[in-house]
Amino acid sequence: MKWSFSNDLPIYAQLIEQIKTGVATGAFPRGERLPSVRDLAMEAGVNPNTMQRALAQLESEGLVYSQRTAGRFVTGDEERIGEMKRSLAHGHIRAFMAAMNSLSIDREEALALLEAEYRKETGEDEHSDM
Amino acid sequence: MNILTCKDLTKKYGRKTALDGANLTIESGHIVGLLGPNGSGKTTLIKLANGLLTPDNGSVEVCGMRPGRETHALVSYLPERAVLPLWMTAAQTVDFYADFYTDFSREAAQEMLAHLQIDPKQRIRQMSKGTREKVQLIMVMSRRAKLYLLDEPIGGVDPATRDYILNTIISHYNPEAAVLISTHLIADVEKILDDVLLIRQGQVVMQAPVDRIREEQGMSVDALFREVFKC
Amino acid sequence: MLRKLMKHELRATGRVMVPMLLITLICAVGGNLSVYHLVESGSVVLNFLGIMLLTAFFAALAGTFIVSFVLMIRRFYQNLLRDEGYLMMTLPVTVNTHVLGKLLVSVFWAAVTAITALLAMFILMFELEYVDLIFYDLGEMLALLQFDDLYLMDYAGHAALFVIEVMLLLVAADACLCLQLYAAMAAGHSFTHHKGLFSVAAYFVFAAGWSILKNGAQRVFYLAAPDGIRLGLQNISAFAATHINMLAMLLLTVIPAALWYAVTIWFLKHRLNLD
Numbered sequence: 053m054k055w056s057f058s059n060d061l062p063i064y065a066q067l068i069e070q071i072k073t074g075v076a077t078g079a080f081p082r083g084e085r086l087p088s089v090r091d092l093a094m095e096a097g098v099n100p101n102t103m104q105r106a107l108a109q110l111e112s113e114g115l116v117y118s119q120r121t122a123g124r125f126v127t128g129d130e131e132r133i134g135e136m137k138r139s140l141a142h143g144h145i146r147a148f149m150a151a152m153n154s155l156s157i158d159r160e161e162a163l164a165l166l167e168a169e170y171r172k173e174t175g176e177d178e179h180s181d182m
Numbered sequence: 183m184n185i186l187t188c189k190d191l192t193k194k195y196g197r198k199t200a201l202d203g204a205n206l207t208i209e210s211g212h213i214v215g216l217l218g219p220n221g222s223g224k225t226t227l228i229k230l231a232n233g234l235l236t237p238d239n240g241s242v243e244v245c246g247m248r249p250g251r252e253t254h255a256l257v258s259y260l261p262e263r264a265v266l267p268l269w270m271t272a273a274q275t276v277d278f279y280a281d282f283y284t285d286f287s288r289e290a291a292q293e294m295l296a297h298l299q300i301d302p303k304q305r306i307r308q309m310s311k312g313t314r315e316k317v318q319l320i321m322v323m324s325r326r327a328k329l330y331l332l333d334e335p336i337g338g339v340d341p342a343t344r345d346y347i348l349n350t351i352i353s354h355y356n357p358e359a360a361v362l363i364s365t366h367l368i369a370d371v372e373k374i375l376d377d378v379l380l381i382r383q384g385q386v387v388m389q390a391p392v393d394r395i396r397e398e399q400g401m402s403v404d405a406l407f408r409e410v411f412k413c
Numbered sequence: 414m415l416r417k418l419m420k421h422e423l424r425a426t427g428r429v430m431v432p433m434l435l436i437t438l439i440c441a442v443g444g445n446l447s448v449y450h451l452v453e454s455g456s457v458v459l460n461f462l463g464i465m466l467l468t469a470f471f472a473a474l475a476g477t478f479i480v481s482f483v484l485m486i487r488r489f490y491q492n493l494l495r496d497e498g499y500l501m502m503t504l505p506v507t508v509n510t511h512v513l514g515k516l517l518v519s520v521f522w523a524a525v526t527a528i529t530a531l532l533a534m535f536i537l538m539f540e541l542e543y544v545d546l547i548f549y550d551l552g553e554m555l556a557l558l559q560f561d562d563l564y565l566m567d568y569a570g571h572a573a574l575f576v577i578e579v580m581l582l583l584v585a586a587d588a589c590l591c592l593q594l595y596a597a598m599a600a601g602h603s604f605t606h607h608k609g610l611f612s613v614a615a616y617f618v619f620a621a622g623w624s625i626l627k628n629g630a631q632r633v634f635y636l637a638a639p640d641g642i643r644l645g646l647q648n649i650s651a652f653a654a655t656h657i658n659m660l661a662m663l664l665l666t667v668i669p670a671a672l673w674y675a676v677t678i679w680f681l682k683h684r685l686n687l688d
Contacts, residue, residue, distance in 0.1 A: 057373060059369070059372075059401070059402035059404065059405065060396060060400055060401050060402055060405070061396060062392075062393035062394075062396040062397045063373055063392065063393055063396070064393050065393075090352070090353065090355060093352050093355070094349055094352050094353050096373075097345070097348060097349070097352070097373055097374065098352075098373045098374060099213055099352070099355075099373065099374045099375060099376055099392075100352060100355045101211065101212070101213075101376050102373075102376070102392075102393065195605060196605065229687075232503050233502075233503070234499070234502055234503065234685060234687055235685070235686075236683060251505050251506065251507055252505070254503050254504060254505040254506075255505035257503070259499075259503050261499040261500075263496055263499065264496065265496050265497055265498075265499040265500040266497075266500065267425065267492075267497055267500075269425065269428060274424070278421060281417045281420075281421070282414070282417060282504050282505060282506065283505070
């Protein structure tokens with residue numbers, strides 16, 4: 053999975069966000085074992101302590117759990133994951149709304165544009181064997 | 183446990199004061215960045231920690247000891263310049279380190295040399311600058327030391343090598359050791375640091391965790407550095 | 414640690430010294446050829462070739478001595494006081510060990526060079542006819558030592574002791590020279606600028622200092638020595654006198670050597686200034 057970081061936010065916060073996204077997209081499948089802290093840190097190119105901090109936070113939120121010697125696992129709890137997905141989606145939606153606002157595009161126009169884009173995507177799928 | 187402590191560390195060269203009462207503490211398990219402009223005292227500080235210079239005032243201690251033969255065995259030092267004898271081959275360099283450092287892993291060094299496709303029979307003299315730096319880094323990181331002092335480890339190398347070096351530092355992370363990285367290239371290195379030490383005109387003006395700086399100042403350390411040290 | 418340092422030091426210096434020594438020996442063979450067959454032959458060409466070979470030999474011989482000397486200086490300077498110093502002076506090794514290691518290897522090569530020179534001269538002069546003569550002479554010498562002439566035995570004994578004393582003195586003198594140069598370099602390098610100049614100056618200052626000390630001590634000795642000792646010294650045998658003389662020379666070489674050693678160590682421990 054691809055890690056990307058911005059400069060002005062704390063790294064551990066961004067790690068939490070990206071791991072959550074990874075769980076949502078299935079890059080970290082539910083119920084499956086996560087790579088070790090060191091391996092994750094190497095993958096992401098970050099300090100292992102920072103990665104540890106992020107994982108500890110995710111543990112306290114119940115998204116991951118650790119088993120003594122076996123390592124860390126993504127929760128199997130579908131509901132929890134669903135909740136998290138929705139929360140992430142919520143974040144993206146608010147960001148979208150803020151962007152539309154700054155462009156002075158009102159609710160109706162925004163929804164219409166959104167509809168059109170979705171239709172275009174499914175429309176392309178129908179005509180995909182050209 | 184405290185791996186490196188400096189108390190009111192002062193060093194003068196004639197009339198010029200390189201370090202003016204520097205204070206800092208680095209604990210085990212931390213990767214710390216030593217950031218500051220040229221002439222701020224970074225290299226002097228590292229030389230003092232290595233026992234290559236003696237303080238005029240104050241003290242520097244590694245694992246509670248004054249720099250000397252015992253601390254040399256605990257400290258793995260990557261100097262900024264090329265220091266390996268030119269006549270040696272890569273294999274002889276491995277021999278050398280293995281002979282003098284009990285914490286040196288021959289296998290690790292040989293593996294890294296192979297991974298980077300460096301011919302063990304090639305002489306340092308015949309290597310490009312970048313390859314020499316890689317060899318030096320390999321030797322330093324193949325030791326299981328308590329304190330790693332890296333002076334500008336990613337300075338003159340290409341981005342791919344830079345990534346490799348930073349990766350090597352992360353992969354060798356040891357909760358019982360500390361790493362001090364002195365560098366200008368803050369943006370590249372920020373993500374792997376726990377804390378940063380900002381040094382200016384021989385004094386440590388700030389010691390803080392990277393994430394705290396980002397949270398409180400709302401900017402990266404790189405950006406903060408540019409502000410603090412604006413010309 | 415000393416052994417390991419010396420192993421690497423021998424590796425570093427052997428690469429230069431061994432070829433030089435081998436070249437000298439090979440040139441000695443060439444020289445031998447030249448002396449006995451080429452130089453006084455009828456042909457001008459062969460004469461010339463003979464002279465070239467002899468020149469080559471003496472050049473190689475002189476060159477090897479010079480290289481041995483320069484290498485000794487260069488190794489100390491290059492390996493401990495320049496960029497390599499960042500590597501060496503951060504090893505878990507005491508300054509004492511560093512200096513001792515360099516000193517022992519330098520004296521080693523000086524000795525090897527001297528022995529090779531003797532061997533080379535021998536090869537140069539070697540002729541099959543001589544072998545007979547040598548063995549004949551050796552036979553005669555051994556016959557002389559037939560333990561029935563006490564005076565000869567005594568003489569042989571003292572001669573042997575003398576030879577040993579001379580060799581010790583040569584080794585001590587070489588060590589003293591090395592250490593004198595090490596001390597000068599260590600002192601000169603402690604300055605920020607003009608390190609080379611200060612090293613040369615240090616050499617002369619140290620030499621002058623020792624000279625003054627030595628002269629002063631000698632005068633004090635003569636003035637203060639009680640008459641008994643002076644008279645006693647005038648009445649001893651030639652053998653004893655020689656040995657005492659050698660002992661004195663040895664002491665006058667070893668004492669300054671120890672002094673330069675201490676000076677070198679002090680500067681490297683307290684005034685190391687790698688730039």
